[in-house]
Amino acid sequence: MHKTVCPVIFLEYLGIILDSEEMEAPLLQEKVDQICEFISSINVKSSCSKREVLQLLGHLNFASRVILPGRYVVSYLISLSTKAKELHHYVRLDKECWILISNFGYDSLRIGMELICFIILHNISNYDMKLLTDASSTIGFGRYFVGKWFYSSWPTEIKKTTQTVNMQWHCFELYPIVVAAILWAPHGKGKKCYFGLLICLQLRL
Numbered sequence: 001m002h003k004t005v006c007p008v009i010f011l012e013y014l015g016i017i018l019d020s021e022e023m024e025a026p027l028l029q030e031k032v033d034q035i036c037e038f039i040s041s042i043n044v045k046s047s048c049s050k051r052e053v054l055q056l057l058g059h060l061n062f063a064s065r066v067i068l069p070g071r072y073v074v075s076y077l078i079s080l081s082t083k084a085k086e087l088h089h090y091v092r093l094d095k096e097c098w099i100l101i102s103n104f105g106y107d108s109l110r111i112g113m114e115l116i117c118f119i120i121l122h123n124i125s126n127y128d129m130k131l132l133t134d135a136s137s138t139i140g141f142g143r144y145f146v147g148k149w150f151y152s153s154w155p156t157e158i159k160k161t162t163q164t165v166n167m168q169w170h171c172f173e174l175y176p177i178v179v180a181a182i183l184w185a186p187h188g189k190g191k192k193c194y195f196g197l198l199i200c201l202q203l204r205l
Contacts, residue, residue: 076100130146145187
């Protein structure tokens with residue numbers, strides 16, 4: 001591989017593609033396949049050796065460069081690896097462990113979320129983005145973004161939860177913010193939006 005290249009839109013660096021046109025940084029497909037293959041090889045096991053846990057840790061630590069939620073999985077695996085003293089000793093992989101690995105590792109890689117946008121370092125107010133949300137604990141919630149808006153009543157799951165748990169007001173406020181971020185994320189790609197509730201969301205596809 002040449003150390004110097006002419007000006008290009010796509011540049012490979014340490015297994016990551018730097019895309020200056022889409023402002024994204026996906027993993028090489030070869031790396032994605034390698035990580036998914038290893039996860040599949042141990043997916044049927046209820047326990048793994050410390051060596052295998054450390055191998056998985058290495059793979060997901062690399063992937064967490066472009067899958068931000070993967071950093072939590074990395075921390076979890078580090079903690080899990082300390083339960084075995086020697087490399088040939090085994091540790092139990094419980095249901096919680098596999099849910100984490102599945103949600104933020106295997107599934108994210110397979111469905112094409114293996115990328116991170118180039119992030120604007122400073123936070124942007126939701127008012128600057130003209131992104132507003134509001135919620136009522138009894139009626140529902142609404143969202144507004146640059147002339148577009150809609151409202152909805154609370155989902156059945158939320159209603160059931162409020163009947164059994166004394167939900168705090170910020171839980172009701174957070175729900176429409178997350179929905180708005182998912183719905184309109186492409187319009188704020190690469191930005192960090194501050195909502196005034198000590199909540200900062202990184203908007204990405």
